[in-house]
Amino acid sequence: MKELIDKIKLLDFGITGDELSSSAIIHEQTALKSCGFPQIPDEVLEFLKYYNGFLAEGRCIFGIDIKKHFLYDILGENVTAENPNPNDILLLGTTATTCIAWRASKQDYLLIDKSTFMVLHKFKDFKQAVKYILKIDD
Amino acid sequence: MRKRKKSNNQLRREEEAISAAFTYKLHALFQTRYREYKRNNYKSKDKGGDKKDNHACKIKKTSAQSLKNIKSELEILLAFYGVGTPHIAPPNQTPLSREQICMMDIDFEGLYITPNQESLSGPYRKAKENSLKYDIPHTASSSEYDLNQVPAWEEMKKFNSFRLMHHTICHRLSKMNYPIEKLNQLNFIDLIDIINDHNREHPEHRMPCQRSRFLKMFSVCYGAEFTEKMTLLGKEQEAKDFLSYAYYINHPAKRCPPELKYISNLFSIHHIKNRKFANELDDYAKVNDFSNLSLCMSFPHHKILHSPTEIDLNHNIVFFGGFLREFQIIRNPEKERLYLQGKLRNPSLSNGGR
Known part of the structure; x- marks a missing residue:
């Protein structure tokens, strides 16, 4: 994770959310659970502690923003998306045409077409998914 | 009785009020x-027989109706302002x-993914491994490689970005000494892998994407009108920064100043015919053509076009800067045609003196 964070630092651009607090994590995880969505994986939470969401060139990694749930917040984005499988798939980020997502049943990260929700690619791990969103060569 | 023309301030205030109303509706949609x-x-x-959750017991059963109401309110508002109508799929x-x-x-976003190496075809993987291990002399020049023999290329060549990579692909196949007689065994992932390797080795000459090409076309064809509309919105600096940003992303060798990167988050590129419905076009590959793309303000404008229902944006709108006509730019197909023919160059498209 440190290597990825260092690479993102070099980008010198992008907007990130407020610093993440443990109460915000608990609030978000509880809300996700009550809606039937999968929980945010530990690897993602670790990233969110460095960058609580990241928005660059219209590409975005969702964060935890309990004040404005409907704007690039994990819960807000998942609630408003037309996800056909909300009990298994948790959306974690987006580009203009695709989403990155966590598939709880198989414990893997996917690249999904935003319009059809078709799986386009399986990432090795969350770091590779972040690199895709931020256009960092793998 | 003649209507009095609204002042710029009045228009701006009206636009802000409409945007706020839409934002409120989006928030209501989230809550519902x-x-x-x-x-x-x-x-x-x-x-499933689980124990009842106290919190869940308090939830009212009216949310489905509320959702329906919000959807129809949003659709009525969008139709009223002439922005678009809900998509009806044939x-x-x-x-x-x-x-x-x-x-x-x-084609739209560019290639930023490493293909799974297990999906590569046998002959390609072998040629690639050999070229990395040994220094093999070329037996065929790049011009001898005919990509029309590759089944996957039939589809790929329909897209601008891939067509522009034709020579690079042939060159790299020749470099790795890929057997010409096995061209028909190359698959889609192999070709993507070739482009990916090229992008990594030559980041300054990456495969171009339609997103960047559209931004460049927009700056050239509509830059002046865009500045005018944004000034009317009270965002003159943002307009300048956006045009500079469009210059930089089309010149990857020059580094975009970090203070400009914020600007891309203000705008989104919208597919008028949503990619989900690309097969409704006479050729699905036209989905990324300039004629199917519009520049929008990201929030709430772009968001509203996708939620709660897919909205077919008015085809004539090339810049959706506001719900009022005064903040929109109408497409000029003739200008776009001249641009594509290379007959339109705008001297004002520059890095803004940075």
């Missing part, structure tokens, strides 16, 4: 769907394949 999800989750748990459309969707995505 959130309640709906909770209710459904509670119901399914209840069916019956019996053949769904697009996974490869076709991948092609549309890469």
Whole structure:
């Protein structure tokens, strides 16, 4: 994770959310659970502690923003998306045409077409998914 | 009685009020769907025999109706302002394949993914491994490689970005000494892998994407009008920064100053015919053509076009800067045609003196 964070630092651009607090994590995880969505994986939470969401060139990694749930917040984005499988798939980020997502049943990260929700690619791990969103060569 | 022309301030205030109303509706939509999800989750748990959750018991059963109401309110508002109407899909459309969707995505966004190496074809993997291990002399020049023999190329060549990589692909195949007689065994992933390797080795000459090309065209064809509309919105600096940003992303060798990067978050590129419905076009590959793209303000404008229902944006709008006509730019197909023919150059498209 440190290597990825260092690479993102070099980008010198992008907007990130407020610093993440443990109460915000608990609030978000509880809300996700009550809606039937999968929980945010530990690897993602670790990233969110460095960058609580990241928005660059219209590409975005969702964060935890309990004040404005409907704007690039994990819960807000998942609630408003037309996800056909909300009990298994948790959306974690987006580009203009695709989403990155966590598939709880198989414990893997996917690249999904935003319009059809078709799986386009399986990432090795969350770091590779972040690199895709931020256009960092793998 | 003649209507008095509204002042710029009045227009701006009106636009802000409409945007606020839409933002409010989006928030209401979130709240309603959130309640709906909770209710459904509670119901399914209840069916499974789980213990009832106290919090879930309090949820009202009116959320489905509220959702319907918000949807129709948003649709009425959008139709009223002439922005667009809800999409109605014609019956019996053949769904697009996974490869076709991948092609549309890469053509629009560029290639930022390493293909799974297990999906490479046998002959390609072997040629690639050999070229990395040994220094093999070329037996065929790049001009001898005819990509029309590659089945996957038939689809790929429909897209601008891939067509521009034709020579690079042939050159790299020749460099790795790929057997010409096995061209028909190359698959889509092999070709993507070749482009990916090229991008990594030559980041300054990456495969171009339609997103960047559209931004460049927009700056050239509509830059002046864009500045005018943005000034009317009270965002003159943002307009300047956006045009500079468009210059930099089309010149990857020059580094975009970090203070400009914020600007891309203010705008989004919208597919007028949503990619989900690309097969409704006479050729699905036209989905990323300039004529199907519009520049929008990201929030709430772009968001509203996708939620709660897919809205077919008015085809004539090339810049959706506001719900009022005064903040929109109408497409000029003739200008776009001249630009594509290379007959339109705008001297004002520059890095803004940076």
